[in-house]
Amino acid sequence: MGFGDYPAEYNRSIHGPYDPARYYGKPDTPFGQVKLNELIPWLSRRNKSPRAMVAAVSRAWWRWQHKYLHVKRGGIAPFFQITTVAMIWFYTINYGKFKNHRNYKYH
Amino acid sequence: MLTSEVNRRKPNEKNGSTGLFNQLSRRTVNRSADKMLSRLALRNAQALPAIAHGAQALSSSSEASNRPVRAEFGGKVRLGFIPDEWFTYFYPKTGVTGPYAFGLGLTTYLVSKEIYVMEHEYYTGLSILLMCIYGVKKFGPAVAAYADKLIDEQITDLNESKNSEIEYYESSIKDEKHSQWQAEGQTLLMEAKKQNIAMQLEAAYRERLAHVYSEVKKRLDYQVQIQAIERRISQKHMSEWIISNVLKSITPEQEKATLQQCIVDLQGLAART
Numbered sequence: 001m002g003f004g005d006y007p008a009e010y011n012r013s014i015h016g017p018y019d020p021a022r023y024y025g026k027p028d029t030p031f032g033q034v035k036l037n038e039l040i041p042w043l044s045r046r047n048k049s050p051r052a053m054v055a056a057v058s059r060a061w062w063r064w065q066h067k068y069l070h071v072k073r074g075g076i077a078p079f080f081q082i083t084t085v086a087m088i089w090f091y092t093i094n095y096g097k098f099k100n101h102r103n104y105k106y107h
Numbered sequence: 108m109l110t111s112e113v114n115r116r117k118p119n120e121k122n123g124s125t126g127l128f129n130q131l132s133r134r135t136v137n138r139s140a141d142k143m144l145s146r147l148a149l150r151n152a153q154a155l156p157a158i159a160h161g162a163q164a165l166s167s168s169s170e171a172s173n174r175p176v177r178a179e180f181g182g183k184v185r186l187g188f189i190p191d192e193w194f195t196y197f198y199p200k201t202g203v204t205g206p207y208a209f210g211l212g213l214t215t216y217l218v219s220k221e222i223y224v225m226e227h228e229y230y231t232g233l234s235i236l237l238m239c240i241y242g243v244k245k246f247g248p249a250v251a252a253y254a255d256k257l258i259d260e261q262i263t264d265l266n267e268s269k270n271s272e273i274e275y276y277e278s279s280i281k282d283e284k285h286s287q288w289q290a291e292g293q294t295l296l297m298e299a300k301k302q303n304i305a306m307q308l309e310a311a312y313r314e315r316l317a318h319v320y321s322e323v324k325k326r327l328d329y330q331v332q333i334q335a336i337e338r339r340i341s342q343k344h345m346s347e348w349i350i351s352n353v354l355k356s357i358t359p360e361q362e363k364a365t366l367q368q369c370i371v372d373l374q375g376l377a378a379r380t
Contacts, residue, residue: 016173071178080188101226
């Protein structure tokens with residue numbers, strides 16, 4: 001499979017037009033329905049190649065876009081979501097600097 | 108002559124079963140046109156599998172169900188950006204206020220322990236947040252109305268172009284069917300012309316037949332007349348010859364005797380009356 005190709009499992013005659021938010025492989029148990037004792041085998045079944053990880057993130061991104069951004073009559077919510085996530089992200093990476101601005105020594 | 112007649116009759120008999128008026132029935136013509144179209148489509152489908160596959164993907168209902176549908180509205184959110192699922196996730200365990208209590212408790216914890224540090228950026232963020240909320244409340248509805256109008260226009264335009272395209276193809280299909288029906292009529296016309304020619308041939312044949320009959324009759328009549336004339340002439344000749352010979356053979360004595368006998372007979376007749 002080359003760069004920019006469809007997933008190997010995707011077949012247009014069966015699945016219809018390609019949806020980048022959809023997983024075309026054999027679906028496993030959703031993470032929310034996994035019992036605690038099944039968690040280890042569930043994790044071991046994951047495909048942990050960099051390609052698969054990137055694909056999973058891409059699918060999640062597309063799912064989010066389909067739900068909030070690419071709707072017919074969208075709102076301001078996706079922009080606030082992006083802003084919030086960006087705020088949390090940059091706060092986290094700069095936390096070492098922010099820590100020095102603490103007002104109290106003891107809590 | 109007989110065999111030629113049979114041969115010439117054959118095509119007429121063949122056409123006799125599917126007469127002109129049977130074929131004129133419009134229904135039959137239309138149905139055959141449909142059949143022709145569908146057969147054509149089938150043949151094209153066999154010839155061009157890729158195109159047929161694309162058409163199937165567009166038309167068949169099972170494929171259409173796989174087609175992702177664009178949502179009308181975005182996912183439901185609370186407080187401007189937090190997904191509704193986050194709140195409903197809490198409901199079975201904590202009730203309706205649970206998520207808010209959790210958020211407030213977490214914030215209180217982070218702030219009180221100064222895990223979240225309120226440095227100068229916090230106040231910047233707070234003022235920007237207030238401005239954002241004010242802007243959204245103030246200009247949100249107007250922008251939303253404008254965007255709705257825009258998207259409606261776009262979708263109307265797209266649908267219009269799509270529908271006009273569909274209309275165009277439907278009308279061309281109709282025209283095609285109509286012209287096929289007309290072409291069907293052309294075959295009827297051909298049929299009629301053929302029948303016409305056959306009729307003309309038949310008429311010419313019969314005319315010639317009559318001509319031959321009259322010619323033959325004329326010749327035979329001629330022969331009959333010739334024979335009759337010959338016969339008459341010979342009869343006449345013979346009778347003349349016999350009469351002349353008989354007259355020649357009569358002597359004056361015989362004539363006198365005959366005359367005498369005649370007179371005697373007349374006298375006898377006169378005496379009796």
